[in-house]
Amino acid sequence: MSHPMNRREILKLIAAGAASTTLASCASTPEARKPLARVIVIGGGYGGATAARYLRLWGGNHIEVYLIERNTNFISCPLSNLVLGGSRQIDDLTMNYAKLRELGVIVLNDEVVSIDASKKRISLKKIADLDYDRLIVSPGIELMHEQITGYSAEAQKRVLHAWKAGPETVALREQLTSMRDGGVYVLSIPKAPYRCPPGPYERASQVAHYFKQAKPRSKVLVLDANEDIVSKKGLFLSAWNDLYKGILQYVPNQEVRELDAMTGTVKTEFDTHKGDVLNVLPPMRAGNLARDAKLITHNNRWCDVDWLSMESTAAKGIHVLGDATLAAPAMPKSASMANNHAKIAAAAILAQVLGEAPNPQPVIANTCYSYVSDSEAVHVTSVHRYDAEKKTLLTVPGSGGVSSARSALEKAYADAWARNIWSDTLG
Template sequence: MTFNRRTFLGASAVVAAGLAAPMVRAQGKPRVVVIGGGAGGATAARYIAKDSKGEVDVTLIEPTRTYYTCFFSNLYLGGFKEMDDLGHTYGGLAAGGVNVVHDWAVGVDRDARTVSLAGGASLPYDKLILSPGIDFVDGAVEGWDLSAQNAMPHAYKGGSQTELLKAQLKAMPEGGTFAMVAPPNPYRCPPGPYERVSMVAHYLKANNPTAKIIVADPKAKFSKMALFQEGWNNHYSGMVDWIGEDFGGGNVSVDPAAMTVTIDGEETKVDVCNVIPAMKAGRIAELAGVTDGNWAPVNAADMSSKADPDIHVLGDASQQGDMPKSGFSANSQAKVCANAVRGALTGSKVFPAKFSNTCWSLIDADDGVKVGATYEATEEKIAKVDGFISQTGESSDVRKATYEESEGWYAGITADMFGASV
């Protein structure tokens, strides 16, 4: 399927149009609290408020007033986007009936069904939706922790870290070395680190053509591997040195003070080091007691937690089966969840769960590639039904069309998340 803003929003409208009219609860409005205002949480909040036509009280908890998407942030590093292009506010959601609270959720009392906020408030809920994104596993990369994120940025949460990495990239000396420590599976956006390598290479080719890129990777293979390696050979020949598991890519330590990376015992002085550590569910999921230590297991039919049927977990934080951790996945899961939650609270019709995902990546100007699939809910997990992927050797026209499709999707999903007025 080819995506643009109109087709993405049109598909959403078809889902919404099929929903039955809500049934008013005699005891007053049921209450839904959503934690996390990204692709999962913002979408779920918007759809529950919109489709219930005011019959459900929806509150979204999100600390930031401007949300910067992690997806498409690599294009900022490559010079294809400005930071303002990635920033979105919550006025459209508020206008659509969502009570938007800019605060940190710091606790969940599952017995009392309340959420505690850093500002001191306590919010009751009938259903709680968690979409907190990712946090990082302590000690995942020897020598690195969050106290080192200014010296060696992760830039895997959109915003200031992305700007910092771009500033470091621009300040690299002529002929300098950019290093990346890639994450182990599973992690947010499987092609993301390799699109980042491509965008860094694109910038360096134009501004610092004798610079080098080293990638230390604990994996033997990665998403779209053949496509990226073909693109690196075509566009950035000799610039990128990918060191996978078979060559010691998983045996890595860093020294942020000395700006060194040691790969399988060999120390290298670098000018910029992008450390992307192992990941886990955002902290509030752990505080709510719905994780297995890293991720939050959920039921595929409605994204409800296996630990608590009144809590649903979306997007990157969830352990759901075959879907990758991506913005598209979170948005797709949010619509299934919103339908199920509204049905449980108002008696409206609940449709069988179906999911989809596409991940686009830009390798060079007008050289876009993609991978995607459709999924269904089984008793065990969200299971892949079929899939597609770009092919090596595609024409420049096909690759340009793929990139343009990604631009249409970005416009569509952000409108779907935050409301058409954003």
């Protein structure tokens, strides 16, 4: 990164196909084979994996890309509510990083101990320190259990969030299948912003769908800390009214402040509710990796970024992606957005390596499907364009919207969305 002009000139020569003798004569020297920059990506979710992939797709061998991920597999949060509803298995949502490796990404199954932004160096648990030219941090979310009295480490063994797809998803499904018919499942939703705005309402729908099929005397009780349904309100209300009347009850303005895992009780400001299965989503913030690297700038929870490059406003040379960012106005914390953030960052980093200005007007689009049963789905979509005056991404007036009605066709599109975003993210 210290000689961008030289690199730029080299790349221009390569692009033009000129000076072939010069290139050919030095192609065998180690110097010529050296990549122009090393980018380390930490976190192999939708944001990080997409960034690693697009840096290689767009930058080829000129960019050396590391992807550090502590889990061996990628498990998709989108569609994981279907595991609770019974129409998908966790294995359907479990993928690996083999195709990223084929593309030349150096995927390390390791955990980052610390980031030194001034030395541009990271420390890892298993291997020696690594230097970087650019760092991408895609840390996901941390659940703030401490905000709810009684949500201790012990209580967390019994009361699950299942808001990170994986073993908890399977364990919550087991709690539901072993629950008595006539039991109550309580889902509590924190105040926005949280990961996946429509996710809790989809989950309520999926559990209600399962009860309707298998345990028709059981109930779903949704306690929402928000004053109303946060996303796709009309579509969820109509699905609940048409499909789950008498099974699903929705109560707004119910912020859970305390729980008792042994008695299955949750307390809000004025009310106490009991359930056979408690599924309490605590408030959320950017992942610990972001906190430890001092990237959290807003409200002790989220990371501010420059939306032209996704570079942290708190640390030069470090880009932050996905749910951990302080979202631009009306931008959801979603897999679609994390995937799109990654492409803004990849393009900006490549431009920077070449000594060029980043794209002055990124345009990205969000598409989120929610399954309201095993056979029908709904969507919300939005297009976000960079506003140079306000220095953020704003939704384009007149664009975006939600489904006109739930349908089987949109369920097929939701399945196709999943196949395509998985292959776009992982190869």
